[in-house]
Amino acid sequence: MFSGIIERLGTVRSASVRDKAMDLTVETGFPDLELGESVAVNGVCLTVETFDAAGVATFHLSGETLSRTPLDQLKAGSRVNLERAVAASTRLSGHIVQGHVDGVATLASVEKAGDSYALRVFVPQALRQYVVEKGSITFDGISLTVNELHDDITRGNQAGFEVGLTIIPHTWEHTNLSTLSVGDRMDVEVDVLSKYVENLLRFSPSLAKAAS
Helix, strand or coil, rough: CCCCCCCCEEEEEEEECCCCCCEEEEEECCCCCCCEEEEEEEEEEEEEEEECCCCCEEEHHHHHHHHHHHHHHHCCCCCCEEECCCCCCCCCCCEECCCCCCEEEEEEEEEEEEEEEEEEEEEEHHHHHHHCCCCCEEECEEEEEEEEEEEEEEEEEEEEEEEEEEHHHHHHHHHHHHHHCCCCEEEEEEEEHHHHHHHHHHHHHHHHHHHC
16 A cells, blocks of 8 residues: 655666566665565556665566556656555555556646646546545545546547646655656546445445435
8 A cells, every 4th residue: 555655756777568568677766675565656556576775676567557557658767656555654644545546647738836836637537436626636656636627528539527736846846747748648546435435335225325
């Protein structure tokens, strides 16, 4: 489990796609990695397969991961957001993030807003029911607050909505957001608590009746 608070920016050393899978090598800067531990790379929970004392780690991405995320766009030199799994004693400064991506979003616009940045991100319509104003959402592994929601948006032939975000200087400078361009794809993970609530109401008629 993660919190969506990015620990550092890593640099992709190599990204090799073969047989519908990818071998990814990242300069993480973490000197004390452990074999088999989980690291969120742009919000995707990946397993450390090898590492060295300098923190250069390798990960294997299955075809399933590549089909559900935009990690196949990574190449040597790409900057990626990194977070190690939370410990029981860690402050949960963000929100509960599983590293299990729900879909692919698209950066729709970026505007300077004082010393911060105003972003709008296009999200597929299937995730709309899980997103609320002032709630939490994760883009590329970053725990962010939904400032605004703009419904009934269409990009190409895909229906969706746009999430309005305000990015403070610290987040802008310490994540990969400053390296993205309009049109770039991003991993999106909605708040898992909303999915549990939906599931409880779906399979518990008494709860659903009480809620209505």
